[in-house]
Amino acid sequence: MIANQPSVRLAHAGSLATESPLRDLEAIIRSRTPLIAVESNEEPQIVSMVRQIATRLQLKAFRWTVTEGLRAFDPCDQPQQSVFKSPEILGYIKSSAKHSLFVLLDFHPFLQDATHVRHLKDIALNYPNHYSTVVLVGYAVQVPEELRPFTAPFRLPLPTLAELRAIVIEAAADWGAENGQREVQTTNKALDLLVRNLAGLTATDARRLAVKAISDDGVITDSEMPEVMRAKYELLGRDSPLSFEYETARFSEIGGMRRLRAWLEMRKSFFVDGAQAHLDPPRGVLLLGVQGCGKSLAAKAAAGIFGVPLLRLDFGVLYNKYYGETERNLRKAFETAEIMSPCVLWMDEIEKGLAVGDGDDDGLSRRILGALLTWLSERRKPVFIVATANDITRLPPEMVRKGRFDEIFFVDLPAAENRREILSIHLSKRSLDPAQFAFDALAEATTGFSGSEIEQAIVSAMYTAHAQGRGVKQADLLAEIQQTRPLSVVMAEKVEELRVWAAGRTVACD
Ligand SMILES: Nc1ncnc2c1ncn2[C@@H]1O[C@H](COP(=O)(O)OP(=O)(O)OP(=O)(O)O)[C@@H](O)[C@H]1O
Numbered sequence: 001m002i003a004n005q006p007s008v009r010l011a012h013a014g015s016l017a018t019e020s021p022l023r024d025l026e027a028i029i030r031s032r033t034p035l036i037a038v039e040s041n042e043e044p045q046i047v048s049m050v051r052q053i054a055t056r057l058q059l060k061a062f063r064w065t066v067t068e069g070l071r072a073f074d075p076c077d078q079p080q081q082s083v084f085k086s087p088e089i090l091g092y093i094k095s096s097a098k099h100s101l102f103v104l105l106d107f108h109p110f111l112q113d114a115t116h117v118r119h120l121k122d123i124a125l126n127y128p129n130h131y132s133t134v135v136l137v138g139y140a141v142q143v144p145e146e147l148r149p150f151t152a153p154f155r156l157p158l159p160t161l162a163e164l165r166a167i168v169i170e171a172a173a174d175w176g177a178e179n180g181q182r183e184v185q186t187t188n189k190a191l192d193l194l195v196r197n198l199a200g201l202t203a204t205d206a207r208r209l210a211v212k213a214i215s216d217d218g219v220i221t222d223s224e225m226p227e228v229m230r231a232k233y234e235l236l237g238r239d240s241p242l243s244f245e246y247e248t249a250r251f252s253e254i255g256g257m258r259r260l261r262a263w264l265e266m267r268k269s270f271f272v273d274g275a276q277a278h279l280d281p282p283r284g285v286l287l288l289g290v291q292g293c294g295k296s297l298a299a300k301a302a303a304g305i306f307g308v309p310l311l312r313l314d315f316g317v318l319y320n321k322y323y324g325e326t327e328r329n330l331r332k333a334f335e336t337a338e339i340m341s342p343c344v345l346w347m348d349e350i351e352k353g354l355a356v357g358d359g360d361d362d363g364l365s366r367r368i369l370g371a372l373l374t375w376l377s378e379r380r381k382p383v384f385i386v387a388t389a390n391d392i393t394r395l396p397p398e399m400v401r402k403g404r405f406d407e408i409f410f411v412d413l414p415a416a417e418n419r420r421e422i423l424s425i426h427l428s429k430r431s432l433d434p435a436q437f438a439f440d441a442l443a444e445a446t447t448g449f450s451g452s453e454i455e456q457a458i459v460s461a462m463y464t465a466h467a468q469g470r471g472v473k474q475a476d477l478l479a480e481i482q483q484t485r486p487l488s489v490v491m492a493e494k495v496e497e498l499r500v501w502a503a504g505r506t507v508a509c510d
């Protein structure tokens, strides 16, 4: 049980096998379906459901596994001969089945074999002579084309919040029983957060994470949630072009960007706590700007401000690793992001992923853009997008049209005041005392520098000083600064072009 939680005690929801999926599966069986494909890792629950349905409909019921062979649920129905091998079980169903349900567990590897497929098709075609249904259960059941017309798919719905709460309470009770009846310590807020964070997982996975959260110390706290979300991502995110970014950032590490910060802070509670006060939840921003001025850093800080996980969509991985399955995997990435919500989805350098019109990819990038735009406007879950770009000429115009993003922020080269802040941040980061430096002169000397170039000048000055066995001085910094040819000089036209485009179309982030 959970300590200091009277409301929680009352909420025990009992068995998770709720009526509705049971009724749905029964309806499929009643509708004379010869084959049912169940993709699930909740094997015990499916088996128990089939058993209940068999009793209700007065059918015989059997289960088969490659290790244990065929067994009847009711000892009176035990098959006369032993039936082990996969062709034997199908032969047995073909010759002996009458008004029965057969649950074949982990049969999917055999579906790749033409003989097995033909046996199953015979069973399906012969249904009016035996009225038996074969239920294929496995983590992933790929039904071959030949069997599709005879097969009904079935999925267990994911647990509701009330069911997830019951799972956590059950896990707490189990922990208590194993630990001398101690009570799990938590607060209402932490418990609610844990339950909400388990949403989107199957009952088995949710139970696993709940046990993990409780078992180390018998306490559920807010501070465990990042770890829970990371573990949740591991369960979902395998094989996806999304990566979980462990490092978020704080705005205190960023010089400037005051307006962006205030914008995010104002929306924080609406984003995290759902639609309050009938305001539309914030959907996302596009950060457009000069290279090295902190766009990526700001994306990380957005997740930091909201206090939610940061997922990154890597277009390079999407195109290369999943060649030929790009669109499917993009959809999967969106699904994962929605299950992980509330979260920030960071799409870095979108122009590289969406540059359309190259004409040599059979319209793939066009289709990807279409899928992305559709999802941007239709997504229902709190997934806050931070997209970054620095080349507007390669950015599809649809992307920057009004309404796609809540706001397009322009990240310009830092002004003098911001350069001072950036200098101070990066000196302190490297344990140098900012008070030892004359900021006005440094800020003046770094006119036209990006944040990244300022940082690099500090790093190089440290090397120089270190090589001479002494600390960094003002003169070292000035010397490095003077040797640097900033991008704003080298690529002056490009930067100017970007600024001209941004004026009137975007909002300054400072
Ligand atoms: N405003 C800033 N405040 C503090 N540090 C900054 C700032 N801008 C840049 N930096 C430093 O430069 C590094 C590189 O910046 P970042 O990768 O965020 O730039 P970017 O705008 O994403 O560049 P690119 O367009 O090349 O991707 C940061 O990790 C940070 O250390």
Ligand SMILES: [Mg+2]
Pocket: 295, 296, 297, 348, 388
């Ligand atoms: Mg970047």
